[in-house]
Amino acid sequence: MVQATPFLLVLFLALGAHGLAVKKCSLTGRWVNDLGSNMTITSVNANGVFAGSYYTAVSAHSTATNESPPQGSHQKGPNQKNQPTFGFTVNWSFSDSITVFTGQCFVDDDGKEVLKTMWLLRSRVENIKNDWKATRVGTNVFTRLQSQE
Ligand code: BTN
Numbered sequence: 001m002v003q004a005t006p007f008l009l010v011l012f013l014a015l016g017a018h019g020l021a022v023k024k025c026s027l028t029g030r031w032v033n034d035l036g037s038n039m040t041i042t043s044v045n046a047n048g049v050f051a052g053s054y055y056t057a058v059s060a061h062s063t064a065t066n067e068s069p070p071q072g073s074h075q076k077g078p079n080q081k082n083q084p085t086f087g088f089t090v091n092w093s094f095s096d097s098i099t100v101f102t103g104q105c106f107v108d109d110d111g112k113e114v115l116k117t118m119w120l121l122r123s124r125v126e127n128i129k130n131d132w133k134a135t136r137v138g139t140n141v142f143t144r145l146q147s148q149e
Contacts, residue, residue, distance in 0.1 A: 024082045025105035025113045027074055030145040039070060039142065048076035054090050060123060060136065061095040068093045074105070083107065096124035115142035
């Protein structure tokens with residue numbers, strides 16, 4: 001037992017140091033996705049609620065795209081570790097549509113933060129008969145805009 005103590009101490013310190021070295025993924029900042037859309041998350045409050053701006057590079061309905069506000073939150077409970085799950089809604093300012101995104105903030109093997117998301121884009125249709133074609137689904141991967149690093 002006496003001989004094992006220094007070994008256990010070294011192991012404990014090594015594991016502790018490793019834990020400290022794990023990079024946290026933070027949603028705050030400027031992001032670009034695989035479609036070329038830009039999102040800035042400006043404020044995240046103590047409850048994990050955030051807001052910012054979103055410029056989509058594409059649209060299903062309009063050629064003109066303006067800034068639209070994303071509103072969402074990320075996990076902030078006792079279970080939340082370094083790579084939080086999150087969700088946000090974009091209420092498009094130039095169309096009748098709404099998109100909801102859900103995803104997770106990861107740190108990849110190169111230490112780069114990446115947001116892996118899935119979305120549902122709900123378009124407005126004239127009547128209930130057209131409801132079947134009103135929702136699109138897809139994925140987006142966001143990486144931090146280089147200029148900010
Ligand atoms: C619209 O077409 O009415 C609003 C714009 C929708 C843009 C979609 S949302 C999902 C996907 N990801 C983006 O960054 N843009 C498209």
